[in-house]
Amino acid sequence: STRPGATQVGVEAEIERVVPVIKRIRELGIEVPISVDTFHADVAAAALDAGADIVNDVTGGHFDSQMLALVAQRQCPFIIMHMRGNPSTMTTMNDYSEYDGDVIRGTRFELAQRVRAALDAGIPRWNIILDPGIGFAKEGVQNFEVLRRLSELTARHIRAASGAAIHPSTGGDNQDSEEGLIDENLATELVDYPVLVGSSRKRFIGHATGRTDAKDRVWGTAATVTAAIQGGAGIVRVHDVAEMVDVARVSDHIYR
Numbered sequence: 001s002t003r004p005g006a007t008q009v010g011v012e013a014e015i016e017r018v019v020p021v022i023k024r025i026r027e028l029g030i031e032v033p034i035s036v037d038t039f040h041a042d043v044a045a046a047a048l049d050a051g052a053d054i055v056n057d058v059t060g061g062h063f064d065s066q067m068l069a070l071v072a073q074r075q076c077p078f079i080i081m082h083m084r085g086n087p088s089t090m091t092t093m094n095d096y097s098e099y100d101g102d103v104i105r106g107t108r109f110e111l112a113q114r115v116r117a118a119l120d121a122g123i124p125r126w127n128i129i130l131d132p133g134i135g136f137a138k139e140g141v142q143n144f145e146v147l148r149r150l151s152e153l154t155a156r157h158i159r160a161a162s163g164a165a166i167h168p169s170t171g172g173d174n175q176d177s178e179e180g181l182i183d184e185n186l187a188t189e190l191v192d193y194p195v196l197v198g199s200s201r202k203r204f205i206g207h208a209t210g211r212t213d214a215k216d217r218v219w220g221t222a223a224t225v226t227a228a229i230q231g232g233a234g235i236v237r238v239h240d241v242a243e244m245v246d247v248a249r250v251s252d253h254i255y256r
Helices: 011-027 041-050 067-074 103-120 140-148 150-154 203-209 218-230 241-255
Strands: 035-037 054-057 078-081 128-131 165-167
Touching: 011 041, 035 041, 041 054, 041 067, 054 067, 067 103, 078 103, 103 128, 103 140, 103 150, 140 150, 140 203, 140 218, 150 218, 203 218, 218 241
Parallel strands: 035 054, 054 078, 078 128
Antiparallel strands: none
């Protein structure tokens, strides 16, 4: 698992656990997109060979130096998630003071760095999907903030705490004192990239609802899925599929 605090397993163990499942799904003729959640290039390669379609790397290709080259060569969709550190350390890395405490501003800036690296490695823009990393290097309040302001993740500009508009220009310092515009200096613009949100059953939902058992967080998850769709997410990753299909369909009718 790549969840916060999870014990990491080796490449061979990952392959032994994941590849047989993918092969069996394909043997049964089930034609659904399969995403492999790994930050190891060798695991991703084995999964793609077995029939997977998408690589979901919680480190955005940062952990394994071969990941971006592999994805570029295979020309498969690539989910780049925002996180800091690793599953063992990320829970302590939720200080966004360098971005004036603005978690969305920090997530945008750091995601843009990984997107730039992916583009430079030859991964086409249309194969990149962004994940703000709900629960990864973010505490409870910050997760709600990300959901509340999700549409800003891929906006052309965002609002600073002071109310000034922050623009994501990639060219050096370009401050317009007359209008009070502040340059974000993103590594690349994130406008119009598709967004995936994975909030299902997570701990911050339990804190808000008092549900200590993750399986009891279905209704809380439904609220976060609705918020994600309202904020522009095109993909939601969930455990309770049947229930969330209905939530997504109704939310689509309201917000799309």
